Amino acid sequence: MGTEHGSDVSGVDTHCPYCALQCGTRMWDTGGGVSVRPRDFPVNRGGLCRKGWTAPEVLRAGDRLRQPWVRNTRGVLARSDWDSALDRVGKELRRIMAAHGPDAVGVFGGGGLTNEKAYLLGKFARLALGTRQIDYNGRFCMAAAATAGKAAFGLDRGLPFPVTDLAQAEVILLAGANPAETMPPLMRHLEDPELIVIDPRRTATARRARLHLQPVPGTDLTLALGMLHVVVTEGWLEERYVRERTVGFRQVYRSVVHWPPERVERVTGVSAAEQREAVGLLARAERSYVLTGRGAEQHSGGTDTVAAFIDLALALGLPGTPGNGYGCLTGQGNGQGGREHGQKADQLPGYRSITDPHARAEVAKVWGIAPEELPGPGSSAYELLDGLGTSGGARALLVFGSNPVVSAPRSAHVERRLEALDLLVVADFVPSETAEMADVVLPVTQWAEEEGTMTNLEGRVLRRREVLPPPGEARSDLEVLHGLAVRLGQDPARFPTHAPSVFDELARASAGGPADYSGITYQRLDAGEQLHWPCPETDRSPHPGTRRLFLDAFAHEDGKARFVVVEPRGPGETAESAEMLWATTGREAAHYQSGAQTRRVDELVETSPEGTVSVHPDTARRHGLVEGGRARVSSARGSVSLRVRLDSGMRPDTVFLPFHHAGAARANLITNPVLDPRSRMPEFKVAAVWVEPLVEEAG
Amino acid sequence: MRVLVVGNGPVAHRFVGALSARGHTDITVLGSSRGRNRALVPEVLAGKLSWSDTVLPPWPEGVRVRAGVSVVEVDRRRRLVRTDCGRVHRYDVLVLATGMRHDLTTVGGGVPSALLAGFAGGQRERSVPAVVLGGGVDGVRAAVALCSSGRRVNLVYRQHLPMAGRIGDGGGRHLESVLRERGVELWPHREAVGGDGRTVVLDDGERIDGVGLSCAPPVPNTALARAAGLRVGTGVVVDDRLRTSDPCVYAIGGCAEHVGCAVGDPVAGRRQAATLAAWLSGSERSYRGTPRVSRISTGGVDLTVLGPDAEGVSGEVETVFYRDAARGRYAELVLRDERLVRATMLGLPRGSAAVTQLFDGDRPVPRERLALLLGVPARGDGAVDAHGDNVVCDCNGVTEGQLELAWLEGARDVTALASRTRAGTGCGGCADEVRRLCALFTAPEESVWSVNSS
The missing domain is CATH 1.10.10.1100 (BFD-like [2Fe-2S]-binding domain)
Structure with a gap:
């Protein structure tokens, strides 16, 4: 077990700013900057990836935003000051709301924001603006797994057990996850278990696997059904567990018997023999886990796909059994906390539904308003962006900690929607591609310059600490929200700027909700306590937090998990000719999300300077592509221009595009915004494309 | 639009599911018996599923399903059908999904219940020996499935080798030794002439103890269409819209014949079902045929046959041939312009899956042919080492x-x-x-x- 320490002479303990693993680091003020080192913390055990090591460089990026910028009458972003910038935003917002109502203002948040920021952003939207229209980029990340997890278990926490439990497993199935590149220190827990990796690419993780199943993009759900069929027909079903701890198996059985592995093989390309081998490995192990990642989730059938993998895990008796389980590997730094505190269109703090009258009453009480004053649910992230500047859509958008120009699907269209706004306000610490389009840019603090909490992929609440003063005039997002709220006529006391005060309020607002933080305090966290939510406030000795969920019962009223019947629908579009290929998108080791941060770190840019497309050598030859040459990849949405990388680990019918790059190399220019009906997740992971060589212009 | 579907098998089920998902509400299904998925029979024979498991999942809500009624007449002029119980059903669109005749009968004509008890069967049923009649893909599949449930199995066929017509003598000889290794007793050059439910009598007078299971090649059910005056060849003839010679009548699945091809392949049936549901909902999709795939992957036997019968290929082709008798592996790929024309693969499960996908998508075969057959990752082949300088x-x-x-x-x-x-x-x-x-x-x-x- 790791402990956390506060500040001392040998540095300050904090966490890496990037992914959901939230590796423990120690940082030092080096006079004008900071340096970091990994520390022995449970999730990273002294490890840190390249992004983490170089994170301090983002703090002193050459183009770091140091003062507000406001677009002037000539249409140029010019330096400004806080009062002018906030006054302008306040005035414009009041004008737009007066003319078009509160829903004419949208708010777009991010999964990298601290719990305090995410909470205050949601409160700002519902209270100061009174708008329904708030959602966040986590919709592009966690929504499918969250929806499926909640349906099956009654509660969604990425990993319902500590990461360290994984190290004791014998077998782990990774469905659409590539932690060796996207979350390297996690692999320290996966050294002993045998891995089964499902991925259309032979990734760094797949290379380490005992068994790599390489399906056609978009067919993961079908593959899960084939494996479930093997479980139920070849004697691997945990009958007692299914009887005592679940409901709905009979219906799933009736449906899944019609998916024998031979049928599944024809759809997925994964042989019946490998499906059987995978199930045999999982089922024979005493301790095994099924984990999903974005590869399984970012589909128009994403929720159903996760549901199918959960069905598989339930049939094997894994969830809620010590040493076994199902989990989802959350992506963004605060992807877990970000979805719990009310920046999601349909949710209130404590991970409660905005349509639940009881939850509304509780939160309204904490906020000092009547429940009727709380707006209802708004549109999901892509729908919010798609509606911008249209009749019925938002005419002003406030963006906090997100870069949708790069990260949203069908991004050229999203850019046009942003152009159609009357007002675009972006709070960020670097001039991201979205900030560059803004009318007002507000410079904010980042990790080493602020206090706050993050909730990692295992639901553990962690402290982030301030070591450096912010550069120039940069302010915390909490101060920005306070400043805006005051200009909208709010009582200043409703929008505290002191992170611990915001946390205390958040904790109260979450009390009684699924993600109950009410027993957590900064004092307890600073004392090094390992607190996983739910951690309710008690009259007696403090609640110890909940490291492992579901051991006694699932969170549904009857304590049982739900099997869910799902049928594959296939991807949102089909390849119309044999010359078309499937494109799938994802992350690479050197960059994080839209790249707004990592593209500002020299060492990372040197490793991965530009957008690439990975192509199987045979496919490259056939399409006239050569290693290092350029290619145009086109879908029904648009075209993207990329450097070719030959990779014999690709399926010949599939190309891979990392999504971290900007401009004409944006992978999301081609992605399909068709949405999962249940979670509103767009289909980032499969698009039908044409690939052709691009002649490089001289000069 | 009143849609009337004759037949309640998996193809009809798929079609109705897809049509219902597209918002159609006025759908009636008429089936002569309980709708079952015949593709699951091998798993029943192998004892992994019970016969009752083959019943199809519930139909979409709002769909009227009448099981146990037979359609006796289609009156195309008045757009109605009559059933054996005297009911009349009107339609705007009639879809024939009458499937194929798969007789799961013993030699005497009864149901071989001991063999079909499957998962639900007791010790007695499971130990009854089986006599499978027919050396086609269905017969071989049934034989290995029955064999994997632990019973003694005989396979009786007219040709000199199992599946000889489909995979040629080379493949047939290889399959013969694989089946022998599995413990299947082979009875070539013979057929059954009688039996009593416990014994099967062959044409040479030999008597084999066991329950007979007839696995004759299935025949499209076309009687209704023929009587209605629709064009019928081996199956009910349809165009790229799955339309019969009457523009209000469509046919899908095992009963349909598209471009001279009537195949009982469930994949073809499902694709036809999806295409027709899309077409009836205003999509411009058309059906362009489904490549012919015969597949056995049960009881440790892994056989894939793609494309026409062994004798059915002519012209300029490239052949890739691989044989490793000691490990029970055999492959024969016939290529034209780097694309598969036909293939036989035995004992190469991973490669089979990849090869089938290439064939299905009409995609070119990778240059590393051996890696493809074995289903292992190919070597670099021009790819730059991602690791760079050490x-x-x-x-x-x-x-x-x-x-x-x-x-x-x-x-x-x-x-x-x-x-x-x-x-x-x-x-x-x-x-x-x-x-x-x-x-x-x-x-x-x-x-x-x-x-x-x-």
Whole structure:
């Protein structure tokens, strides 16, 4: 077990700013900057990836935003000051709301924001603006797994057990996850278990696997059904567990018997023999886990796909059994906390539904308003962006900690929607591609310059600490929200700027909700306590937090998990000719999300300077592509221009595009915004494309 | 639009599901017996499923399903059908999904219930020997499935080799030895002439103990269409819209014949069902045929046959041939312009899956043919080594040269090397390699042989 320490002479303990693993680091003020080192913390055990090591460089990026910028009458972003910038935003917002109502203002948040920021952003939207229209980029990340997890278990926490439990497993199935590149220190827990990796690419993780199943993009759900069929027909079903701890198996059985592995093989390309081998490995192990990642989730059938993998895990008796389980590997730094505190269109703090009258009453009480004053649910992230500047859509958008120009699907269209706004306000610490389009840019603090909490992929609440003063005039997002709220006529006391005060309020607002933080305090966290939510406030000795969920019962009223019947629908579009290929998108080791941060770190840019497309050598030859040459990849949405990388680990019918790059190399220019009906997740992971060589212009 | 479907098998089920999902509400289904998925019979024979499991999942809500009624007449002029119980059903669109006749009968004509008890069967049923009649793909599949449930199995066929017409003599001989190895007793050049439910009598007078299971090639059910005056060949003839010679009547699945091809392939049926549902909902999709795939993957026998029968290929072709009799592997690929025309693969399960997908998508075959057949990742073939110049630690991009430099500058153990270069601090996968290099820098002559390089 790791402990956390506060500040001392040998540095300050904090966490890496990037992914959901939230590796423990120690940082030092080096006079004008900071340096970091990994520390022995449970999730990273002294490890840190390249992004983490170089994170301090983002703090002193050459183009770091140091003062507000406001677009002037000539249409140029010019330096400004806080009062002018906030006054302008306040005035414009009041004008737009007066003319078009509160829903004419949208708010777009991010999964990298601290719990305090995410909470205050949601409160700002519902209270100061009174708008329904708030959602966040986590919709592009966690929504499918969250929806499926909640349906099956009654509660969604990425990993319902500590990461360290994984190290004791014998077998782990990774469905659409590539932690060796996207979350390297996690692999320290996966050294002993045998891995089964499902991925259309032979990734760094797949290379380490005992068994790599390489399906056609978009067919993961079908593959899960084939494996479930093997479980139920070849004697691997945990009958007692299914009887005592679940409901709905009979219906799933009736449906899944019609998916024998031979049928599944024809759809997925994964042989019946490998499906059987995978199930045999999982089922024979005493301790095994099924984990999903974005590869399984970012589909128009994403929720159903996760549901199918959960069905598989339930049939094997894994969830809620010590040493076994199902989990989802959350992506963004605060992807877990970000979805719990009310920046999601349909949710209130404590991970409660905005349509639940009881939850509304509780939160309204904490906020000092009547429940009727709380707006209802708004549109999901892509729908919010798609509606911008249209009749019925938002005419002003406030963006906090997100870069949708790069990260949203069908991004050229999203850019046009942003152009159609009357007002675009972006709070960020670097001039991201979205900030560059803004009318007002507000410079904010980042990790080493602020206090706050993050909730990692295992639901553990962690402290982030301030070591450096912010550069120039940069302010915390909490101060920005306070400043805006005051200009909208709010009582200043409703929008505290002191992170611990915001946390205390958040904790109260979450009390009684699924993600109950009410027993957590900064004092307890600073004392090094390992607190996983739910951690309710008690009259007696403090609640110890909940490291492992579901051991006694699932969170549904009857304590049982739900099997869910799902049928594959296939991807949102089909390849119309044999010359078309499937494109799938994802992350690479050197960059994080839209790249707004990592593209500002020299060492990372040197490793991965530009957008690439990975192509199987045979496919490259056939399409006239050569290693290092350029290619145009086109879908029904648009075209993207990329450097070719030959990779014999690709399926010949599939190309891979990392999504971290900007401009004409944006992978999301081609992605399909068709949405999962249940979670509103767009289909980032499969698009039908044409690939052709691009002649490089001289000069 | 009133849609009337005759037949309640998996193809009809799929069609109705797809049509209902597209918002159609006025759908009626007429079936002569309980709708079952015949593709699951091998799993029943293998004892993995029970016969009752083959019943199809519930139909979409709002769909009127009448099981146990037979349609006796289609009156195309008045757009109605009559059933054996005297009811009349009107339609705007009639879809024939009458399937194929698969007789799961014993020689005497009854149902071989001992063989079909499947998962639900008791010890007695499971030990009854089986006599499978028919050496086609259905017969061979049934034989290996029955064999995997632990009973004694005989396979009786007219040809000299099992599946000889489909896979030729080379493949047939290989299959023959695979079946013998599985313990299936083979009775070539013979057919059944009688039996009593416990014994089967062959045409040469031989009597075999066991329950007979007739696996004759299935025949499209076309009687209704023929009587209605629709064009019928081997199946009910349909165009690229799955339309019969009457524009209000469609046919899908095993009863339909598209471009001279009537195949009982469930994949073809499902694709036809999806295409027709889309077409009736205003989509411009058309059906362009489904490549013919015969597949057996049960009881440890893995056989894939793609394309026309062994004798059905002519013209300029390239042939890839692989045989490893000791390991029970056999492959024969016939290519034209780098695309598969036909293939037989036996004992190569991973390769089969990949080859089937290439054939299905009419995609070119990779250059590394052997890797394809074995289903293993191909070697580089022009791909640049992603690691570049001796990168030891991928997570932090640390090269061997950088490690050596750090060692020369005083970092003399793994911790010091990690601290200076960050090597090994990411996923930790290179820890052994860093240790090896550290030892190598320290005492080059000795350690080079004493440690195992990864």
